[in-house]
Amino acid sequence: MCGIVGLLLKKPEWDGRLGELLVPMLTGMTERGPDSAGLAVYASAPVPKLKLSLFQLHGAMDWAGFLRGLTASLPGEHALQDSGRHAILTTAAPLEKVKSHLETAAPGLVLLSQGHRIALYKDTGAPADIAARYGFRELTGSHAVGHTRMATESAVTPAHAHPFTAGEDFCLVHNGSLSNPHEVRRKLEPLGIHFDTDNDTEAACRFLEWRMREGDDIEAAIERGFTELDGFFTFLIGTSNGLSLVRDPFACKPAIVAETDDYVAVSSEFRSLAHLPGVAKATLFEPQPRTIYHWERT
Amino acid sequence: MSVVPMEFDLARDQGVRALNSWLHQNAGPRPPSVRVLNPDGAHNIAVGANAPFDVEVRGHAGYYVGGMNQLARITVHGNAGTGAAENMMSGEVRIKGFASNGAGASAHGGLLVIEGDASLRCGISLKGGDIVVGGSVGSFSAFMAQAGRLVICGDAGDALGDSLYEAVIYVKGKVASLGADARFEPLGDADFEALATLLERAGLAHEPHLFRKVASARSLYHWNADANQEY
Numbered sequence A: 001m002c003g004i005v006g007l008l009l010k011k012p013e014w015d016g017r018l019g020e021l022l023v024p025m026l027t028g029m030t031e032r033g034p035d036s037a038g039l040a041v042y043a044s045a046p047v048p049k050l051k052l053s054l055f056q057l058h059g060a061m062d063w064a065g066f067l068r069g070l071t072a073s074l075p076g077e078h079a080l081q082d083s084g085r086h087a088i089l090t091t092a093a094p095l096e097k098v099k100s101h102l103e104t105a106a107p108g109l110v111l112l113s114q115g116h117r118i119a120l121y122k123d124t125g126a127p128a129d130i131a132a133r134y135g136f137r138e139l140t141g142s143h144a145v146g147h148t149r150m151a152t153e154s155a156v157t158p159a160h161a162h163p164f165t166a167g168e169d170f171c172l173v174h175n176g177s178l179s180n181p182h183e184v185r186r187k188l189e190p191l192g193i194h195f196d197t198d199n200d201t202e203a204a205c206r207f208l209e210w211r212m213r214e215g216d217d218i219e220a221a222i223e224r225g226f227t228e229l230d231g232f233f234t235f236l237i238g239t240s241n242g243l244s245l246v247r248d249p250f251a252c253k254p255a256i257v258a259e260t261d262d263y264v265a266v267s268s269e270f271r272s273l274a275h276l277p278g279v280a281k282a283t284l285f286e287p288q289p290r291t292i293y294h295w296e297r298t
Numbered sequence B: 001m002s003v004v005p006m007e008f009d010l011a012r013d014q015g016v017r018a019l020n021s022w023l024h025q026n027a028g029p030r031p032p033s034v035r036v037l038n039p040d041g042a043h044n045i046a047v048g049a050n051a052p053f054d055v056e057v058r059g060h061a062g063y064y065v066g067g068m069n070q071l072a073r074i075t076v077h078g079n080a081g082t083g084a085a086e087n088m089m090s091g092e093v094r095i096k097g098f099a100s101n102g103a104g105a106s107a108h109g110g111l112l113v114i115e116g117d118a119s120l121r122c123g124i125s126l127k128g129g130d131i132v133v134g135g136s137v138g139s140f141s142a143f144m145a146q147a148g149r150l151v152i153c154g155d156a157g158d159a160l161g162d163s164l165y166e167a168v169i170y171v172k173g174k175v176a177s178l179g180a181d182a183r184f185e186p187l188g189d190a191d192f193e194a195l196a197t198l199l200e201r202a203g204l205a206h207e208p209h210l211f212r213k214v215a216s217a218r219s220l221y222h223w224n225a226d227a228n229q230e231y
Helices: A012-027 A063-073 A095-105 A127-133 A181-191 A200-213 A218-228 B016-025 B189-202
Strands: A002-009 A036-042 A050-056 A078-083 A086-091 A109-115 A118-124 A143-149 A171-178 A231-239 A242-247 A256-259 A263-267 A283-285 A292-296 B006-009 B034-037 B054-058 B073-076 B092-095 B111-114 B127-133 B147-152 B168-171 B182-185 B212-216
Touching (some): A002 A012, A002 A171, A012 A127, A036 A127, A063 A086, A086 A118, A109 A118, A143 A171, A143 A231, A181 A200, A200 A218, A218 A242, A242 A263, B006 B016, B111 B189
Parallel strands (some): B034 B054, B054 B073, B073 B092, B092 B111, B111 B127, B127 B147, B147 B168
Antiparallel strands (some): A036 A143, A050 A109, A078 A086, A256 A263, A256 A283, B182 B212
16 A cells, blocks of 8 residues: 655645645545655745755754855855754755765765755654654645555665655655566666665656656656556656656556646545545546646646 | 434544444344435445445545445445445445446445446456446456446446456447457347346436447356467
8 A cells, every 4th residue: 555645736826835735635645654654845936056855864963063064065055944854955056066065974864855846855654743743734835746655565764755756856656566676777777877775666766757867758758667667556746847647557556636726636545635625626537547647837 | 204314424523433333233124314424535434234224425435335235225425436335235335426446346236326437347256236337437347247237338448348257248338348258249138128127227318229238258167278378
């Protein structure tokens, strides 16, 4: 099992309510995924600088000290917004320089996401606790992708939780399991693509993002995924300006979509959508197998 | 004498467990009708009923609504999640909206009516129940269905009736593809009569003569050593 949720707000005036609408969607999927949860939130407008989500794997983190060290080693503008083991860093410094600073000065820090809109949170524990820990209810933005995990194939750690990210402003959550993640990985690693975990979903995420960097649009990348990724899946993908959804040809894993004039909401099950305003009048449908759905903020 | 219907509001403190245990403990000869409010996609609503209750579910149901039903008439005024009326023994389950995967799976008896579409694997391993779908069904419907009837007023997806035993399918619309060992067969008088009865019970106005029949060619009933594993 696992639960996936996604919400795209069609009108900017709703952006302030993103977290408030999304938290009950996420916690509504607790029975499907009680061991970990995560959320990727896309800001209403991109920051011109780089936006990085950082997570301290073990123990407490001295964020003020980290910021002083970063400023000393890479003079320029840096801003840090931290909550416990998690922080969002916006910086004018080049990515490679920030990365090498992280490796030497803060080896316990993991880079969860990078881009201009995306902020990523993931951790182990009950979805409601994680939502409270990182203040999901207060988050704002245009769209978001969330996941509750019931691990079936790799360890329960924050790094193994979803969403997975690759490249910039790209994330993916998965309900299902892949049978050939190692084959995909053996194909990508020689191309210089680095993997953070042994999780099957990470292989799908890196494969699709690689295809898009090679020039495929999201539809073409997913189409190629049908032949390269073997297994069961409902994938929900977040990109800079929208959401994409796809189920495997056997539709083994559930999904339901509710669409109104104000939002598109995706979930594994209706019980996560029941609280949404206007859902009684929403267009409700189950996505067809092997069919790509894509929604953008216009 | 008017009987006040028993009401369970799942949004309040009466959860699905309270509803189902009440159903299990009040199986008298003339049970009152039951209204379920704010189902909001909860799983296992009215599972294991064992008396002729009238159960009205006012909204969308989650997984296994009306599962293992005996005798009760259960109506969902909304959509149903995976496995609606799975393993039903008798009675009637009616879904006013659409039903997700595996509707009517392994049903031994009774009637399941889905007024909208049914998703994949509708009537998988059907064992004697009847299913009438007002809309279309997804792929692999009636897979390994052993007995009973599946009526499809719309279209069918791929592999309809794959590895069928003695269940019979009637389909009005297009069939994307038939499954292994399923074949079209001509309809006889008994078929038209059965179809008319089922459509009438379902409350769906369709002309029986516009349906085609799919049944087992029975070529998989016995092991064929010459088939070279190619079916």
